[in-house]
Amino acid sequence: MENALLCVNNLKKTFSGGKTQIDAVCGVSFSVSKGEIFGIVGESGSGKSTLLRLVAGMERPTSGSISFDGKDIGELSASGRRTLYRKLQMVFQSPLASFDPRMTVRRSIYEPLRNLCGVRDEKALNERASELFDMVGLDAGLLDRYAFEMSGGQCQRAAIARAIAVRPKLLLCDEVTSALDVSAQANIVALLCELSKYLDMSILFVSHDIALVSNICGRSIVMHRGVCEEYGLTKSLITEPRTDYTKQLVSYAAITL
Ligand SMILES: Nc1ncnc2c1ncn2[C@@H]1O[C@H](COP(=O)(O)OP(=O)(O)OP(=O)(O)O)[C@@H](O)[C@H]1O
Ligand SMILES: [Mg+2]
Incomplete structure (x- = not known):
């Protein structure tokens, strides 16, 4: 795909534990453009x-390939992986669990700035951290708190601030609003859309909620038992679902088109 930042090609991942084998991902292919917010939805x-x-x-794929920013992710050396994390970052479902409870949020945000961006000067670190907090709509006064001293919404904003500290080209968001109430959810989704535009950053947005995905993702895939059931414009997936599974996801969701 022209202008693709991420190309996932026939990707498979099988977990084997004793006698059982789980095909967690079975032959999934899709691509994400620069600046695109792309959805992955499924139960x-x-x-x-x-x-x-x-x-x-x-995780290493069982087979298939992933190319990101022109490089194969499966064949990265240790230094290649370091370079990868300067361009790709993740935000998780539980913001509290993604912070070290022994560190203030300030120290957690300084880590990627120091280790991945090479910022050493204390004044520069402080300026960057305050600027990042400003970008995610948090008061810089909160930087010296521990994550458990913040609300869930504030903590998720801080996790986003830490993830965008390196100015990644791709942000992987795994159920990032699932632990929040409805209004905090809407605010986080709006923030991600704003940041994607402002930083020209692509987002891979994972959710079990097809209504939420349809609000922000122009294109999506629908996953079911490791298989990609549908791939295309999210609006079309909702208005003309082709499989019974997608129909079911749509019927459960509160969709406002
Ligand atoms: N490290 C692992 N070892 C063995 N099986 C695994 C491992 N990680 C995931 N699985 C299995 O792979 C399948 C897919 O799991 P995965 O966590 O990717 O699902 P998910 O769509 O993210 O689910 P959820 O919405 O609940 O987060 C499940 O059957 C899970 O038990
Ligand atoms: Mg999951």
């Missing part, structure tokens, strides 16, 4: 997180 256990972990280089 629990459909393979969404496994797919994201493969894209993040946290």
Whole structure:
């Protein structure tokens, strides 16, 4: 695909434990353009997180390939992986669990700035952290709190601030609003859309909620038992679902087109 930042090609991941084998991802292909917000939707256990972990280089594919920014993710060396995390970052479902409870949020945000961007100067670190908090709509006064001293919504904003500290080209978001109430959910989704535009950053947005995905993702895939059931414009998936599974997801969702 022209202008593609991420190309996933016939990707498979099989977990084997003793006598059982789980085909968590079975032959999935899709591509994401620069600046695009792309959706991955499906019920629990459909393979969404496994797919994201493969894209993040946290799991090795059983077969198939992933190319990101012109490089094959499956064949990265240790330094290649470091370079990858300067361009690709993840945000998870539980913002609290993604922070080290022994560190203030400031120290957690300084880590990628120091380790991946090479910022050493204390004044520069402070300026970057305050600027990042401003970008995610948080008061810089909150930087010296621990994650558990923040609300869920504030904590997820702080997790987003840490993820965008390196100015990634791709942000992987795994159920990032699932732990939040409805209004905090809407605010986080609006923030992600704003940041995607402002930073020209692509987002791979994983959710079990097809209504939420349809609000922000122009194109999506529907996953079911590791298989990509549908791939295309999210509006078309909703208005003309081709499979019974997608029809079911649509019928459960509160969709406003
Ligand atoms: N490390 C692992 N070892 C063995 N099986 C795994 C592992 N990780 C995931 N699985 C299995 O792979 C399948 C897909 O899991 P995955 O976590 O990708 O689903 P999901 O769509 O993210 O679900 P949820 O919406 O509940 O987060 C499940 O059957 C799960 O049990
Ligand atoms: Mg998951």
